[in-house]
Amino acid sequence: xxxxxxxxxxxxxxxxxxxxxxxxxxxxxxxxxxxxxWTGSKEGEVxxxxxxxxxxxxxxxxxxxYAHASKLELETVDVRVQENTECPMCKxxxxxxxxxxxxxxxxxxxxxxxxxxxxP
Ligand SMILES: [Zn+2]
Numbered sequence: 661x662x663x664x665x666x667x668x669x670x671x672x673x674x675x676x677x678x679x680x681x682x683x684x685x686x687x688x689x690x691x692x693x694x695x696x697x698w699t700g701s702k703e704g705e706v707x708x709x710x711x712x713x714x715x716x717x718x719x720x721x722x723x724x725x726y727a728h729a730s731k732l733e734l735e736t737v738d739v740r741v742q743e744n745t746e747c748p749m750c751k752x753x754x755x756x757x758x759x760x761x762x763x764x765x766x767x768x769x770x771x772x773x774x775x776x777x778x779x780p
Contacts, residue, residue, distance in 0.1 A: 661706045663717065666698035667729065675701065675732060677713060677723040688722055701729070708735045745778040 661679060668674035674695060678684045680703060685693075706714060713734060716723045725732065746752040749769035756767045766772035 662703060663706045663709060663734075664703040665701040665732070665734065666696070667701045668695050669697045669699055670695070673726055673728050675725040675727065675729075677709075677717060677725060677734065678721060679706070679717070684721070692722060692724070695724075702732070702734065704735060710734060710736050744775040747774055747776050750774065 663677055664680040664684075666676040666678070666685075668676070676688075676692065676695070676698060678688060685698075706717065709717070710733070713723050713725075725734075747754070747767060747770035750756050750767035752774045754767050754770065754772045754774035755764040757763070758765045767774070770776050
């Protein structure tokens with residue numbers, strides 16, 4: 661399932677998050693729809709949403725968020741990316757030189773990924 665964010669034309673800091681599609685939008689309470697007119701904004705996968713937004717969306721079918729667009733943090737940050745760090749042996753290139761640099765081979769330290777798990 662995908663979500664879509666709408667921004668009110670009356671108040672640029674007023675955002676509405678609901679399921680994607682005209683059906684979900686038309687099912688919103690009239691009072692909410694009248695806070696618009698709404699302009700379409702971000703969209704994405706519901707299962708990437710922060711847990712609090714996801715549970716509110718499941719409970720009431722929409723979430724009203726009052727924040728500047730640049731401050732909207734709807735999705736959980738992918739922690740796996742942050743946990744990885746550049747491989748110290750190949751410096752992120754995933755290959756290391758061999759035969760005095762005439763050839764290269766897959767970096768044995770990171771297995772050719774270019775990154776290693778950061779130490780806790
Ligand atoms: Zn490496």
